[in-house]
Amino acid sequence: MIEGYIEVPAEELDLGTTLEVGQTFSWYKKKDGNLYTSDGEKYYTTSEGELLVIWQENDKIHYKATGGMENQINKRFRLDESLVNIKKRLKGKDKFLDRALETYEGLRILNDDFFPCLISYLCSPQMRIPRIKNMFNSLAERYGTKVQVNGKTYLQFPTVDQLSEASEEELRDLGIGYRAKYIVETVEQLMNGEVSLEEIKDMDYREAHDEIKKLYGVGDKVADCVLLFGAGKLEAFPVDTWIKKAVKKHYPEMYDKNYRKLGDNFRDFFGEKYTGYAQEYLFHYMRNHESSE
């Protein structure tokens, strides 16, 4: 296992906020017992049998990695683009977003693996975030291949192939509920080539949005989440219950019953390449500051 660190200013990345805001379910944190083990405030993710553990101290992101996984850090956290510059571009547009931007430092949009990201959001309808995480972990535990490093066991999310072994009944027994059918049908569509995630990645935002909605269980909102957090489409503006509240209260003139038109209003206002970032700050601020309203 290789150890090292990369220099990343705190204003460019707050690891805890970024990984725990609820955008990703692919990073595991220590829990009791061996299975989720990392150490303390460390987070890990796995891919193709390899492990990446990271933690933050001052202006450094430390890592331990196997199989060259340390090279994933740049991609996963989109470190090639400057968060400070993005926030500068968003500042001064309106007071509410300004407040959210000032409240949280280093909150980034991630670039997760597409398939795990998709399945996690298929689980999300009418669920609280901690339960989505539990469901996601249950799937990893039941269908994924564990990664063993230095005598410790780490979870790894199943491949499309592996998840195609799951029946709807099995998934319901795992507590997935009515979303079980979403997973079974979607995995089948990916297996038979009806929809290709690789192709979607190369499409522009609008085309990708139409295409990914062909998957059973993927509606407007889930489509936007998966495209934003799993496919790098920064134009996405996921409208969930929190964002809807924010829009009605703070941006009433931008509201539209039509999902795409509402998104277009914000893409025009914030700028196409910055809309996803704006959404994430608004989402986080609403959940922490206006949850009782």
Added chain:
DNA sequence: AGCCAGGCAAGTG
């Protein structure tokens, strides 16, 4: 006990 949660598909007007 009842209500609700990062919505969705299917059905109706």
Added chain:
DNA sequence: CACTTGCATGGC
């Protein structure tokens, strides 16, 4: 296109 309904399950 806009609106309604049913849906699994756990936490409060």
